[in-house]
Amino acid sequence: MDLLEFARGPALQTAAYILVAGTIWRIVGIVMLKEKADYSEPRGRGGFFAALKVIWTRAFTAEPFKKATMYPKMMAYVMHIGLFATIFLFTPHIVFFEGWMGFDWPGLPNSVIFFIGVATVISGVALLVRRMTSPVLKMISNFDDYFSWFVTMLPLITGLLIPVRVLFQYEDLLAIHILSVALLLIWLPFGKLGHAFLVFITRGTTGMVFERRGART
Amino acid sequence: MNYTPTVGQILQAKGVSRRGFLKYCATTASLLALPPSMIPRIAEAIENARRPSVIWLSFQECTGCTESLTRSSSPTVEGLIFDAISLDYHHTLQAASGDQAEAARHAAMEENDGNYLVLVDGSIPMGNPGFSTIAGISNYDMLMETVAGAAAVVAIGSCAAFGGIPGANPNPTGAVSVKDLVTDKPVINVPGCPPIPMVITGVLAQFLTFGAIPDLDKHGRPLAFFGNTIHDRCYRRPFYEQGKFADTFDDEGAKAGWCLYKLGCKGPTTYNACATVKWNSGTSFPIESGHPCLGCSEPRFWDKGGFYQPLSTGHFGSGAKLAGAAVAGAALGVAAAAAGRRRQAKFTREA
Numbered sequence: 001m002d003l004l005e006f007a008r009g010p011a012l013q014t015a016a017y018i019l020v021a022g023t024i025w026r027i028v029g030i031v032m033l034k035e036k037a038d039y040s041e042p043r044g045r046g047g048f049f050a051a052l053k054v055i056w057t058r059a060f061t062a063e064p065f066k067k068a069t070m071y072p073k074m075m076a077y078v079m080h081i082g083l084f085a086t087i088f089l090f091t092p093h094i095v096f097f098e099g100w101m102g103f104d105w106p107g108l109p110n111s112v113i114f115f116i117g118v119a120t121v122i123s124g125v126a127l128l129v130r131r132m133t134s135p136v137l138k139m140i141s142n143f144d145d146y147f148s149w150f151v152t153m154l155p156l157i158t159g160l161l162i163p164v165r166v167l168f169q170y171e172d173l174l175a176i177h178i179l180s181v182a183l184l185l186i187w188l189p190f191g192k193l194g195h196a197f198l199v200f201i202t203r204g205t206t207g208m209v210f211e212r213r214g215a216r217t
Numbered sequence: 218m219n220y221t222p223t224v225g226q227i228l229q230a231k232g233v234s235r236r237g238f239l240k241y242c243a244t245t246a247s248l249l250a251l252p253p254s255m256i257p258r259i260a261e262a263i264e265n266a267r268r269p270s271v272i273w274l275s276f277q278e279c280t281g282c283t284e285s286l287t288r289s290s291s292p293t294v295e296g297l298i299f300d301a302i303s304l305d306y307h308h309t310l311q312a313a314s315g316d317q318a319e320a321a322r323h324a325a326m327e328e329n330d331g332n333y334l335v336l337v338d339g340s341i342p343m344g345n346p347g348f349s350t351i352a353g354i355s356n357y358d359m360l361m362e363t364v365a366g367a368a369a370v371v372a373i374g375s376c377a378a379f380g381g382i383p384g385a386n387p388n389p390t391g392a393v394s395v396k397d398l399v400t401d402k403p404v405i406n407v408p409g410c411p412p413i414p415m416v417i418t419g420v421l422a423q424f425l426t427f428g429a430i431p432d433l434d435k436h437g438r439p440l441a442f443f444g445n446t447i448h449d450r451c452y453r454r455p456f457y458e459q460g461k462f463a464d465t466f467d468d469e470g471a472k473a474g475w476c477l478y479k480l481g482c483k484g485p486t487t488y489n490a491c492a493t494v495k496w497n498s499g500t501s502f503p504i505e506s507g508h509p510c511l512g513c514s515e516p517r518f519w520d521k522g523g524f525y526q527p528l529s530t531g532h533f534g535s536g537a538k539l540a541g542a543a544v545a546g547a548a549l550g551v552a553a554a555a556a557g558r559r560r561q562a563k564f565t566r567e568a
Contacts, residue, residue: 002516004486008530013538016542017538017539017541020539020542020543020546021542021543021545021546021549022546023546024543024546024547024550025546025547025549025550025553026550027550028546028547028549028550028551028553029549029550029551029553029554029557030554031554032550032551032554032555032558033554033557033558033561034557034558034561034562036561091460091478091479092478092527092528092529093529095479095527095529095530096527096529096530099526099527099530107460108460109458109459109460110457110458110459110460111458111459170448170485170486171486174485174486174528
């Protein structure tokens with residue numbers, strides 16, 4: 001078994017099992033926690049629509065913070081949209097998902113994906129620099145933040161290296177790329193990358209609690 | 218004293234023109250990535266070389282490699298060069314058989330001790346000597362006896378180079394490659410199922426020219442021919458970059474000649490010269506005729522997943538195992554929540 005076969009086979013399989021088990025563990029563990037009793041008089045209904053409202057409004061910056069957070073917000077958007085495009089709109093990736101799910105969708109030309117990938121890495125580096133230079137962010141950052149950044153950027157960087165063939169041959173770079181994806185999948189449920197599947201649960205919960213207490217959302 | 222004609226004299230006798238011969242030398246230089254200044258040296262070396270003695274051993278094989286070399290649509294210069302070598306032993310091509318054939322092999326080995334080339338096609342069964350024998354001699358014994366006095370060994374085809382089809386899982390005969398057994402002689406792997414005739418003769422030409430084995434890659438293949446992937450040199454590569462793919466063998470994309478990646482093409486991971494040298498006197502190669510590359514010049518290509526399975530298709534494991542992981546995750550989640558609830562209750566009581 002060569003490195004590519006190992007990456008495509010046992011490594012990816014193990015990562016998938018850990019991803020599935022870890023994700024469901026986190027979601028079930030959080031959802032089944034007992035809700036804290038709130039004896040205050042409700043100032044709003046705090047239902048499902050309150051959750052949806054905050055999920056929507058938190059996608060944008062509140063007016064007072066707009067100027068101060070414009071730069072990181074833009075970089076974060078570029079990074080997340082870039083990640084989405086490189087993962088889901090690159091044809092070899094679509095072929096991968098098709099092999100797994102049985103259906104496909106149109107992709108973007110490779111040159112466009114390459115450009116998006118480079119922009120994504122640049123935005124990721126910009127966010128890291130900000131995290132390392134801002135005194136407040138630096139103080140509240142821990143290993144989880146930096147390692148999550150690392151495992152997110154690694155598949156992007158290794159993926160971008162494949163067509164330019166730097167240091168290694170195609171099949172070795174492809175194997176390294178898949179192994180880096182396996183590392184990402186393994187880490188995803190347990191660190192701050194868990195926001196990939198928790199973001200709407202946490203924001204929705206915040207929305208319900210805030211509206212019940214009468215906070216402006 | 219026996220008169221041995223040079224390769225140049227033999228080609229002249231066969232009617233190969235000076236222009237045709239130099240054209241072959243120029244093509245060979247180009248394939249070997251040598252500068253034009255090397256063309257006269259190649260020509261001189263080939264012209265003046267005495268007919269090198271070649272012993273061709275065929276073991277567990279299908280004769281496709283020999284077919285590849287001999288079924289040229291017209292007599293090519295490289296074919297004639299091959300004629301010009303002294304092929305002293307070849308099961309399929311020689312007229313002699315039985316003891317006579319074996320005597321010819323032994324005579325060639327004695328007369329050219331230390332100077333002859335051994336070309337091998339087919340893998341060697343190590344499970345049982347009786348799986349494949351020639352004149353009652355096991356493939357292993359014949360190989361080891363023959364290579365003892367050889368200058369170099371060329372493993373022709375993927376079976377000899379990597380074990381090939383006989384070595385595919387579950388490898389019932391315990392087939393191994395030449396390189397697995399021959400460790401004290403230079404071994405050049407010329408894989409392919411079959412290998413390109415021009416690549417075979419190109420390797421021989423380089424050996425005749427420089428008297429040394431060419432630069433090899435990690436799989437023992439000459440870098441001059443196996444330095445680039447099929448994908449690197451494929452004329453359909455622009456379609457890959459543009460994201461234009463054939464989804465089936467008869468859709469509009471296939472008719473328009475778009476990239477065959479989604480149909481399982483192994484071009485990106487296959488090192489060979491098909492896309493540049495091509496087949497059938499430079500007519501085309503598999504991708505040009507509409508079929509994805511199978512990756513036949515790569516080790517264990519039979520065991521690397523389906524031929525029509527795209528390269529980027531991963532293996533997420535079985536649905537049952539994923540479901541098992543989900544159940545395990547849910548159980549862990551319930552346990553974690555129960556522990557959390559106990560902690561909550563404890564804090565509430567304390568408060």
